[in-house]
Amino acid sequence: MSTVESRAPVGLDREETSRRNFLKTAAWTGAALSAMGIGGFGVAVRRAEAQGEYKSYWGLGDAAILQFAYQLELLEGTFYDEGVNAGLFKDAFLAQIAAIRDHEMAHADAIAKTLGQLGTEVPATPQFTFPNGSFGDAATFLKLAATFEPVGIGAYQGAAPALESKDILAAAISIHNAECQHRCAINILNLVNPPNDLAFEEALPLQKVQAAVKPFGITG
Amino acid sequence: MENHTINVPGAEEFARPRTRRDFFKILAVAGAGATAASMLVSGKASAQTNDVDIANFALSLEYLEADFYARALDAGVLSGDALGVVKNLADHESQHVSAITDLLNSAGATPVSKPTFIYPADAFSNQASILNLAATFEPVGVGAYLGAAPLISSPDILAAAGSIAGVEGEHVVAVNWLLGVVPYAGEAFPEAMTLDEVSAAVAPFLGGKMLSTGGPKLSQAEAYRLGHV
Helix, strand or coil, X not given: CEECCCCCCCCCCHHHHHHCXXXXXXXXXXXXXXXXXXXXXXXXXXXXXXXXXXXXXXXXXXXXXXXXXXXXXHHHHHHHHHHHHCXXXXXXXHHHHHHHHHHHHHHHHHHHXXXXXXXXXXXXXXCCEECCCCCCCHHHXXXXXXXXXXXXXXXXXXXXXXXXXXXXXXXXXXXXXXXXXXXXXXXXHCCCCXXXXXXXXXXXXXXXXXXXXXXXXXXX | CCCCECCCCCCCCXXXXXXXXXXXXXXXXXXXHHHHHHHHHCCXXXXXXCXXXXXXXXXXXXXXXXXXXXXXXXXXXXXXXXXXXXXXXXXXXXXXXXXXXXXXXXXXXXXXXXXXXXXXXXXXXXXXXHXXXXXXXXXXXXXXXXXXXXXXXXXXHHHHHHHHHHHHHHHHHHHHHHHCCECCCCCCCCCCXXXXXXXXXXXXXXXXXXXXXXXXXXXXXHHHHCCCC
């Protein structure tokens, strides 16, 4: 295993980040609506049934969920930043990898800002570790990228129904969508054709997400 | 609003809306959108938004997308990468229709029936026209789900909506790829749309009529919050 000096988000599109304040990503936010459930919708069916994963995030609280999400974003952002710096890509490939790097760092910045608004500590940047050779060639890098994205997707999708703040939910579901778009873009770079190969995105329970990211240095 | 570089080698030049905002402007010129939007927020503002309304609204959108892609395949003008992508698009949207119908049935609610859709005359005449229309549909699907998510009460419905919303986001990327838009995934924060924006976007495909659900209804408080009163 090689240890990579993790970077604070640098050289990113700060303007983009500040322009889009985290909480402003929600067009329909505002006061949390009174949760008036419809009788019968508690019955989970089909895909929803497979998505009781959110129960594993229940009770964590918004701040803890965001702290975890912040570290996930830093992990992804650092990974893509290393990929850009390794000089493995050019043209459309480079443009996409750099864009994903910028997105992940923008997500991390936005989450940090929200944690600040909540008066909650922003976690220290973990010392990330990647398998040897991760940045040695494009194919190895892209294969690893294809394993990262579903973890981010699964984490946000699993956590979303456990979020108490509707503002934070609106932002989280937007970030979730960006992660899904990344998954499809990485498919394109991996020459998966057609790249839109899923009818439903998969949620992951907290424990699976924790197990997936632990080898990379996230122990929270 | 982000602008993407559009490069469609060999494709005939279309007056393609470059951004979603442009798309709405074009629709507003067509006249149908504004009427639909005002119908949505006027009148029964006291009715309560609820999960059944939202699910039925989503079902109508999925019907539109499923119908569009089925017709696109039937037209027989697609080939190569585009054919593979659109086959999956048709399949996914059809699965979304089934999943939402099941959710509504299991809740004891009545799913809306499939509306009759109207398309521009040349919508299915060639691959480029299909892909350009797809590029306008998909961000509307994403925006609708992102906008609706915070209004959903049931965690199970929210989980299902998130699962489908992400797939619509992937569709945006796949269509970008076919159209030569780089980067394929270009948005750090995909944008939510308001109810009236979504209604305005789809009204032309309904002949200027509202979706048969009438769309999710806004409470006074929500209408205020969304800036309608």
